[in-house]
Amino acid sequence: MKSRVIFYIVFVGVMSLSFATGCGQKDTNEVVVYVSEDQVFSEPIFRDFEAETGIKVKAVYDTEETKSTGVMNRLIGEMHNPQADVYWANEPIRAIVLKQKGISEQYFSPNAEGIPANFKDPQGYWTGFSARARVLIVSEEGLIYQTPTSIFTYTDDIWKTKGVMANPLFGTTTSWIAALFTVWGDERARDFMKRMKENGTKVSTSNGESTMLVVNNEFLFSVVDSDDATNAMRNGKPVWQIYPDQEEGELGCLVLPNATVLIKGGPNPENGRKLIDYLLSPQTERKLAFADCAQIPLHKGVETPNDVITIGKLKLMKVDFEAVARKLQEIQPYLKEWVGY
């Protein structure tokens, strides 16, 4: 009898241990955030938020392979049972997709007032902050070769098989391609993509990997996010960052802000709003400018290090993010075909 009791205690106990240990008391003073920004940069911001507010941050981060789509897709999957309060998107397009799918909730943060109008949603479903530019990263060897100044380097015979680009099905690369489609129109954009492929452009899994490949001279150049390039340079890697198409009559450089999104039906909406306020503050923009991600502040007058360009000095690619988001979904089958899915 005794052994039977012990058996049931062990058997049932062990089987239910996974629930018991994992389902502790829910901490009401917490906020759940899904993050597409690199963990190495976003995590210190959450630590500061925790220290300043006493609110515990629970985060789920994207991997490099699924940058900005992994957790967004998880948000879509959890639409009927939301787990997150806030989504920190690393570009606004996915935030717009969430708005279109009815997953996000309106919130006009008081700290959004200093953000330029073209970097926030007029209806308050998302608000941009701390931006990144799509820049050319060029290896030392590439600069000896010739200095590239335009994204047309991808289609230039001189650079045949020398370029790499992150998978256009993911992250900011998708947004960049979709932006080109909205600015140029379908025909010209498809022609560019076709010529890029014909010129031997290779596809990497992510911008981080593209950067690593250029750093290691596997390829001579790539269009990546400015945080990838600046970070590599600050780590003493032999690469240079070039803002493309800055001359008169040229396309300009695509600038993609991070975006905060309040999730509809999230478990801690009040804390979610507090976190969004914190992320949109000039102090956070300053931290992200001085961090290795070297992001460009959108508030005026925020102090930046010398190697971070101010938004006013850049010739920007003129895009309507809502149009880019629509185009992004429209060209998905074409991109799948282009990549070979």
Add this chain to the structure above:
Amino acid sequence: MAKRLTLYITIFLLIGIGLAPVISIFIKSLFVDGEFSLQNYGTLFQSDREWRLLFNSLTLAGATTLITLLLGVPLGMLFTKTDLPLKRLFAILFVIPLIIPSYILAIAWFYCLGRSGIVAIIFNVDFGIITSNLLFGFAGTLFVMVSALLPIVIILTMTYLRMVNPNLEEAARLHCSWTMVLRKITIPLIYPGIALAALIVFILTLGEFGVPSSLRFDVYSVESFTRFSAFYDFNTATTAAMPLGIITFIVLIVERLFLRKKTFIFRAAGSEKTMVMAPLGRTKPFFMAAVSILVFILVIVPLGVLLYKSVSFSAYAEAFIRSIGSIMRSLVYASVGATCLVVFGFFLGYLLERRALKFSFAADSIAIFLFALPGTVIGIGLISLWNTPGTNFIYASMGIIIFGYIAQYTALGERVLAATFSHLPHSMEEAGQIAGADWFRRLFKILIPLAKRGMAAAWLICFIFCLRDIGITMMVYPPAHDTLPVRIFTLMANSPDDLISALCVIMIIITLLPLFGLWLANKCAKKASTLG
């Protein structure tokens, strides 16, 4: 009755935790816009890419299996049946890559063979280009997979060799040379062990996600993850996983037809003391040199690279600060997972070995089928089934990760404990039964005490697999429940090399912790018995 009830409960839980999520996503994939349709499957293999991915997966799995067998069986023999100097040390060194998550090996080799890697620095850039081209693609992926899975073949070869009846070899030695004895007697006797090793290596390679993803070799398991993560398309992700499911079924049928009867027919176990040893004689220096070179290339180099890259106190301090929570969670989750897996493995292993129920093979097939499925597919199934308000207590807790471990790794505990039970004479339990002991008394007084060494081994193996898991955990981990492998994977973007290397070294150390604990416990036990 109590025995049958216990076994039924175990099978029911395995089906509920492991199989139900997979069935759930399979059923969902049969519906398009609420209507039954085979449309998703109609689009399968319409593009050349899918055929290429399937070909890549099979080629990689086949080549990895072949090479690990060609290397692992001779190495296992050298470490068990010969007088090779330092053979224990070599055996331990060769096992280390198995306990390291395989993508960490890929990172180490990238630091070594990349265009700006250590090899390029030592020799020249052109040589670095050659090594880099070899690393990124089939050759590099195959090399890393071989180094990661070779220990499985070595361990199983050593284990089965120790079970060979020495009398057979001694009799053969009266008439034949050692080469002939090994060829005609020893190897045929351990053939089931070799086949089991081949099966495990093939299945693990087929489902591998981290290494092909890191080294940019397109395979089917990466495809399934991508389809979910990039497009959030459960249906196409499930459809993409089906060819792997079919291959798994074929492998299971092959195992059932050709191996099963042999797998558990062990000969009378001989201890190492009574084992017939084959002296290497004049060839000893040659084998010594060959094994040293191999251990240097496959083990010392990647470990050395990680240590070299992380040789900074600040990197380790940063790594600890950033990951202490993940380290603790990894240890807790892997311990809980391994404990659950030993409980499952105990009863399923008993069921399989003692044929305690009519459908014992069916339960084994379910466990092996789940083991063979890519972790991403099981992850998708778990999300699909458990992400509801009513089951939030599981979905939003570590429970979902533990469920994933149970679903994927039950076969490991089951097979190890089945092998353990095959050593235990039926007569002991039967004697207890005749004496009037009920099931629970027999369980606690006979079976568990006799199987405790096997249970410890199963726990260790399951702990290692749970600790290094990335496929399932990455898909399902709830907020603030990330494990160390997940943290390494998510931190890899833009983090300094020394931080990632330090995290990898920490990962290796925490994986070795239970092995160290076991060694310490063993030493204490020996000391106590000596004093006693």
